[in-house]
Amino acid sequence: MTRQHNGAASHISRHSLHDAIVGRLRDLIIEGELAQGERIFEAPLCETLGVSRTPLREALRSLASEGLVELVPQRGARVRHFSVKDVHDMLVLIRSLEELAARLACESAGEHDIAEVRELHDRMMAFYRDGNRLDYYKTNQQIHTAIVALSDNEPLIQTHASLQARLKRIRFIGHDGPELWAAAIAEHEAMMTALERRDAQALTAAIGEHLGNAWERVRDMV
Amino acid sequence: MTRQHNGAASHISRHSLHDAIVGRLRDLIIEGELAQGERIFEAPLCETLGVSRTPLREALRSLASEGLVELVPQRGARVRHFSVKDVHDMLVLIRSLEELAARLACESAGEHDIAEVRELHDRMMAFYRDGNRLDYYKTNQQIHTAIVALSDNEPLIQTHASLQARLKRIRFIGHDGPELWAAAIAEHEAMMTALERRDAQALTAAIGEHLGNAWERVRDMV
DNA sequence: CCAACGTATAATGTATACATTATGCATTCG
DNA sequence: CGAATGCATAATGTATACATTATACGTTGG
Numbered sequence: 396m397t398r399q400h401n402g403a404a405s406h407i408s409r410h411s412l413h414d415a416i417v418g419r420l421r422d423l424i425i426e427g428e429l430a431q432g433e434r435i436f437e438a439p440l441c442e443t444l445g446v447s448r449t450p451l452r453e454a455l456r457s458l459a460s461e462g463l464v465e466l467v468p469q470r471g472a473r474v475r476h477f478s479v480k481d482v483h484d485m486l487v488l489i490r491s492l493e494e495l496a497a498r499l500a501c502e503s504a505g506e507h508d509i510a511e512v513r514e515l516h517d518r519m520m521a522f523y524r525d526g527n528r529l530d531y532y533k534t535n536q537q538i539h540t541a542i543v544a545l546s547d548n549e550p551l552i553q554t555h556a557s558l559q560a561r562l563k564r565i566r567f568i569g570h571d572g573p574e575l576w577a578a579a580i581a582e583h584e585a586m587m588t589a590l591e592r593r594d595a596q597a598l599t600a601a602i603g604e605h606l607g608n609a610w611e612r613v614r615d616m617v
Numbered sequence: 618m619t620r621q622h623n624g625a626a627s628h629i630s631r632h633s634l635h636d637a638i639v640g641r642l643r644d645l646i647i648e649g650e651l652a653q654g655e656r657i658f659e660a661p662l663c664e665t666l667g668v669s670r671t672p673l674r675e676a677l678r679s680l681a682s683e684g685l686v687e688l689v690p691q692r693g694a695r696v697r698h699f700s701v702k703d704v705h706d707m708l709v710l711i712r713s714l715e716e717l718a719a720r721l722a723c724e725s726a727g728e729h730d731i732a733e734v735r736e737l738h739d740r741m742m743a744f745y746r747d748g749n750r751l752d753y754y755k756t757n758q759q760i761h762t763a764i765v766a767l768s769d770n771e772p773l774i775q776t777h778a779s780l781q782a783r784l785k786r787i788r789f790i791g792h793d794g795p796e797l798w799a800a801a802i803a804e805h806e807a808m809m810t811a812l813e814r815r816d817a818q819a820l821t822a823a824i825g826e827h828l829g830n831a832w833e834r835v836r837d838m839v
Numbered sequence: 840c841c842a843a844c845g846t847a848t849a850a851t852g853t854a855t856a857c858a859t860t861a862t863g864c865a866t867t868c869g
Numbered sequence: 870c871g872a873a874t875g876c877a878t879a880a881t882g883t884a885t886a887c888a889t890t891a892t893a894c895g896t897t898g899g
Binding site for chain 1: 633636675683703771772776
Binding site: 633634635668669670671672691692693 | 883
């Protein structure tokens with residue numbers, strides 16, 4: 396008989412246990428179930444996740460490289476604690492990365508790709524009008540990721556994603572007041588029109604301002 | 618009374634086997650002993666390094682997160698292969714990172730720190746005059762790392778280090794002709810004077826040009 | 840002769856057992 | 870009574886054994 400997975404891509408993800416654990420732990424950290432600075436004991440977590448220590452430890456190594464976990468030799472793992480300065484520095488870096496991505500995107504992005512970002516933007520606006528905070532937030536993140544993806548620069552995309560992941564937890568907590576929320580919407584509008592005109596100068600400025608303000612939005616939550 | 622590990626750093630590195638393996642493998646890859654795209658079999662490597670599979674596998678996870686190793690589920694590890702585009706994209710990103718670092722460094726770096734970079738620069742010049750290629754190259758790298766360190770932005774420093782590590786192998790192969798070598802020296806001179814004048818504009822421009830040219834220097838070696 | 844299947848082998852993935860190191864508590868000495 | 874020390878406990882680090890999956894090769898049927 397033919398193998399279970401034939402030509403048509405049925406299920407690509409031959410669910411790797413490693414990735415599953417990494418994903419699960421990442422969620423636990425982002426949702427705050429594992430608090431900042433909290434010690435991570437292997438044995439109880441193994442019990443909870445139903446896996447043995449070996450794959451769990453490998454997952455912790457991965458998360459440590461991602462910067463979400465701190466691994467001290469002979470002293471185990473901790474959920475990494477981010478200081479106010481850490482968050483600020485990450486935002487400064489992300490801003491620079493997205494500005495670079497903006498320049499590259501205006502050069503290399505195809506019409507179709509830009510249209511997809513527009514679609515995300517419109518969807519986000521709909522969530523905004525409906526007052527759907529969670530989906531608004533998620534789509535917002537997706538837009539930033541999508542613009543970076545337009546740069547067609549894999550190392551840049553990876554680096555950005557890693558930093559974005561570290562900040563997710565902070566942003567998850569941050570419940571911006573409605574006034575800041577509205578400002579962010581306006582900034583996104585500016586980004587969108589600049590992108591569609593492929594105006595690198597304007598797009599870079601818009602993203603720069605947007606992420607500069609992002610610091611104001613989250614600085615009090617850290 | 619006073620803790621055993623007081624201000625003076627006695628012996629920080631309680632030599633972690635993990636870090637030792639990671640370092641060793643990194644060297645093997647950089648020096649080309651493990652070729653690009655080459656399959657990494659765990660068992661023989663364990664024999665060679667004299668360790669068991671467990672810590673070796675954890676080390677491979679770390680290197681995978683660093684981007685030096687490619688890990689495919691159920692199909693093992695490979696030394697990651699970098700295409701011409703990959704190298705180009707990494708240089709574009711590194712350039713942007715160092716430009717950012719340059720701006721931050723001009724704001725926050727102390728006189729003493731800048732003096733240390735000057736010292737590195739002078740030492741590099743000495744190696745250049747002596748025709749000591751290897752130490753010249755190493756010191757060159759150290760200068761770039763040192764300037765980024767002046768930014769006082771930990772995420773930036775980490776990101777830069779990771780990318781720098783991935784490129785080390787390429788640069789290790791690249792034996793620039795003397796004419797390009799001389800040009801690099803001149804560019805470094807410009808960087809140094811700009812840094813000492815804390816002229817962010819000039820430093821950014823110098824670094825940008827330097828890394829733009831870096832692409833020309835390595836593009837044929839990939 | 841070619842193609843497809845099945846089996847043997849070897850590699851990776853996971854679990855468990857063992858070794859080493861850190862940590863907390865009780866005890867004892869100053 | 871306080872501080873230091875030693876032991877018990879528990880955690881991490883490492884090795885090994887077992888399970889699963891991929892791969893290569895020989896075989897067989899068309």
